[in-house]
Amino acid sequence: MRLIGDQCSLPRIRAEIGIPGGTPGWLGWLVATTADGTVVGAVAGGVPSSGSGEVYSLCTAPSHRRGKIGSALLSAATDQQKQHEARQQAISLHSPDDPLLPFLRHHGFRLQEPAPGRDDTLRCLRTL
Numbered sequence: 001m002r003l004i005g006d007q008c009s010l011p012r013i014r015a016e017i018g019i020p021g022g023t024p025g026w027l028g029w030l031v032a033t034t035a036d037g038t039v040v041g042a043v044a045g046g047v048p049s050s051g052s053g054e055v056y057s058l059c060t061a062p063s064h065r066r067g068k069i070g071s072a073l074l075s076a077a078t079d080q081q082k083q084h085e086a087r088q089q090a091i092s093l094h095s096p097d098d099p100l101l102p103f104l105r106h107h108g109f110r111l112q113e114p115a116p117g118r119d120d121t122l123r124c125l126r127t128l
Contacts, residue, residue, distance in 0.1 A: 003007055027084070030076050032069050038065040041074040045081060053081030053089040053128065056069075058100070074107060093122045 009120060025046050032041035041060035050053050055077055060069045078089060091109065101111065101124070112116035 027080050028102045030073055032073055038044060041069040041073050045077040047081055047084045047086050051087045053086030055089065055091040056090065070103060078128060086128055088125055088127050090123055090125050090127060096122060
């Protein structure tokens with residue numbers, strides 16, 4: 001819970017999963033644990049609009065980074081979203097200096113230009 005609380009904006013997730021429409025929206029949390037049950041990573045996602053998957057949160061414990069946990073979590077969330085017919089996937093960042101950006105680029109995401117007049121949230125997109 002501490003890991004998720006440190007890395008996730010619950011008001012943002014609540015707003016995004018409340019988007020109405022004929023899509024499954026919120027698909028839940030996927031959690032990675034060690035053999036003794038210690039949480040070392042988590043991903044949350046959904047399909048808020050037809051054909052578009054969204055990663056709401058992706059985090060790993062600092063002591064377990066670079067151990068392929070983030071890649072495995074992203075892959076599992078992607079598979080889940082593809083089952084709901086997502087053809088693209090997005091994730092939001094708050095800064096072009098976000099340490100997650102190189103990881104996302106490695107996985108085929110491209111940083112999009114911010115929309116004029118919108119908040120300063122940056123979007124990364126990839127085709128599935």
